[in-house]
Amino acid sequence: MVDPSPSPVEEPPKVRRTHVIAVWAACTLVGGFLLALPDDGPRLISFSEAHGPGLLDTVGALLIAAGSALAWWWIWRDRRRLAAAPLWWQVAAPISGGLGLGLITASVLADFHLWWAIGALLVTLVQIGLFVSVSGIGAHRPTRVRVTGYVTRGEGDDMQLLVFEYADHPGTHLPGGGVERGELLNDAMVRETYEETGITGPLTVVSVVGVQSGRFTDTRRPYLNVYFHLHTDDPRRTWPHTMIGDPGVWDTGAPVTATFIPVPQARDLLRTTGNHQHAFLHLLPTATTHPLSRPDPT
Known part of the structure; x- marks a missing residue:
């Protein structure tokens, strides 16, 4: 979609x-x-x-x-x-x-x-x-490819979604970011999730649930944002984390709080953020079948 x-x-x-x-x-x-x-x-x-x-x-x-x-x-x-x-x-x-x-x-x-x-x-x-x-003045720049993740645990009515909030900026956010040169989309999604939330344990990339296209509001550069569904067994409910990223990026080193919340609650919170992160929540499957990648058994 x-x-x-x-x-x-x-x-x-x-x-x-x-x-x-x-x-x-x-x-x-x-x-x-x-x-x-x-x-x-x-x-x-x-x-x-x-x-x-x-x-x-x-x-x-x-x-x-x-x-x-x-x-x-x-x-x-x-x-x-x-x-x-x-x-x-x-x-x-x-x-x-x-x-x-x-x-x-x-x-x-x-x-x-x-x-x-x-x-x-x-x-x-x-x-x-x-x-x-x-x-990035002008629209001639190459399209920026990004990834965003719905990281869940549990199934059915017990499914919860991983979100995070900045200490100094309002809003509820999903893990995600830019794809580096030569990097697979799956790998970029897993990397961004670990860097932005500090989640522990293996992550299973279940499927692609949707794609967004548009332009960045500040630079007008076109982007393509691929939304993934990932599964985790991290038992924690909430924890503090320090954002990991490239030097010079505005939120590198910023303190955040990562939390698992019920999917219906996440839908309401993400809708008020204003960047359409809730757009594909209704497409999440009820079970993690046919994953794109599986956790390393070691």
Whole structure:
């Protein structure tokens, strides 16, 4: 069964791309305006008798630097996404950026305004390109494949579903995440369940129960989310866990509480989360027959 309803899927970041763009643009425009104004005031720093920034130039340069620092922080934060950029861009970006910085430095020391303009243009273009690369602006990026799991124990009316909640973020969630390059969907589902819930014992991947498609709300990148049914015999009812994940991911190291709850209760809780995680609960079988994988008997 396919659910075409768009869904956020991932927890929205605290700082959104639009916020960064707004601050970056404001700092750059105001800073550039101040740099363009005539500045006949005292030189705060003198590189030569006739050259050195005045007060307006200094404030303008600081504003531009602050906006650039924010953009570069965003680029560094999501730097792992650069791996999906074309090879020519991965090579051209550092070369162009280094050339631009060199021209800016030379223009300050030698008072060559043309060098400064060319260097600033190169650095700005590289910065914009890197920002676009890590922010996923546009719908041309490859579809992201994800997995989400209904992990149950018991059968029939006694069936319970594994969910977890963040300590600092409201909502009830299912284990799931992105599929790594070369990874089988079954393996990704098992890995994400262990990493996000800390469940113990073997997991049996019973079946695929549904597929969601849509776009991420922040990046507009298309995704395909495959829902699995898994079975476990973990006897615990609730337990604390620390989220395991890649460095730089917003919830890596976050404290969570994992809990088994009755399926009807889970349906109500997941419906209020707002990302359609309840969409395929009614398709869960009453018994774990014909599993896709079986626990290791050892």
